[in-house]
Amino acid sequence: MSMENNLWQHILRVRNTSPLVHNITNYVVMNNTANSLLAIGASPIMAHAQSEVEDMVNISHSLVINIGTLDEYWEDAMLLAAKKANELQKPWVLDPVGAGATPYRDKAISSLLSLNPTVIRGNASEIIAIAKANKTVTKGVDSTAMSSEAVEAAKSLTEIHNSVICISGETDIVISKDQIICLKNGHPMMTKVTGLGCTASAIIGAFLGVTENKTEAVVSAMSLLSIAGELAAEKSTGPGSLQVNIIDKLYNMTQDEFSTHLKLSDHAS
Template sequence: MNQDFISTLLKKVREVNPLIHNITNVVVTNFTANGLLALGASPVMAYAAEEVADMAKIAGALVLNIGTLNSTEIESMIIAGKSANEHGVPVIFDPVGAGATLFRTETSKRIMNEVKVSVLRGNAAEIANVAGYQWNIKGVDAGEANGNTVELAILTAKKLKTVVVITGKDDVISDGHTTYVVHNGHPLLTKVTGTGCLLTSVIGAFAAIEKDLVLAATSALVFYGVAAEMAAEKTAQRGPGSFQIELLNQLALVSNDQINKYSNVEKIEQV
């Protein structure tokens, strides 16, 4: 994948300042909003069933996240998702903890059935459980990998007819036909609550600008991974608290030159 494309897309995101409608979890609301602002997008957190349809239709992207799930928000997500579908707004879905409880799993499947999801983003266990495959899960975190994440992404994308993003040590993006693996990122991302949820919203910001959702998601992952690497380098030996704040800084500061220098992405040739 051409690094110049990623840099150009990042520049467009910062210029356009797309409105990203988030129905996300209470743990990450502030961090997600600040991260989107740092990137150059415009976040809005609207949850009430009375307004979500109106908000979703004017957004550049709609992000649904079931991290702190309740019945009221499920209905809001369905309403917002259908409105986004009607108005050509991409829907990014993060099925946090799918597989941990029946409620989460069934809710994830309901959203996939009732809303046309543009991008499904989660760890391997979450994606597998949404698709009906077997994978270990503990709480809202993936267990040890017991399968091939590239194969899982391709199979799930074909089965659910959506772009699938599986994040982990390496990140996989696939629509079932075109597949990329991104090797950027840093282990400290796993030590700060909400980094995955923020990534889902960052994918939304890129999807608001680029219609090719595989390229949009891949670009978002490279950008986010490089920002994490820069943040880790600048806060070495200072711990996850400093890393979290510096990650926000780097989302605003990462340059085209840094993306060109540090991006590490490969295209998987499928037979």
């Protein structure tokens, strides 16, 4: 069966099985992320106390780590949680918000990267920054070739950490060892709502909780959010209503809306 046919089945599985997604995420997006997870049918829990993160991982289907408003206490909680997820063979997502912005962020990302996240989702500049900071890319590339540079960076991260990488943006690119999948859905107004990338990472966590095929989990998540953004933008007058309308569309998207809007292409890597 083609991947397109499987994606809607994964969306239904999230709606029908309500995976519990443990989020250690930033202060800016906590509420919106929890509402987006509820809208797709998942069950969110936000928790970062060092005393409970391992127990929370134990009862969750997946873990999402987002370093948006990081500090030293949270960093230790993130490392504890990721180690526990690995020990229990549960999937976890790393969202490296602001990679490359400060040496502290890059150091924290390196520690988390050494635990081999199941999936890493960032925008092109974050994926390039991670690869550079961890010296997985040896030669610089023309800055005008931003997306191809990000794809090269992602390929090196996939090789070293065995992670599926998602580069989000105008085109979302999902890179695994043997496949590159491009999704051309979404709307430019989505960049004017804070934290939709964080929402994307959390939704990826939900799909990883119900789907063995990691690449398909990531593609399901990104296509669901991007198509929701595209449809919501049609009836939004600006970013404020878009933020609310996306949550509604995540909740009430039909199979017909999904399949008629999906713009997916698949290449061997």
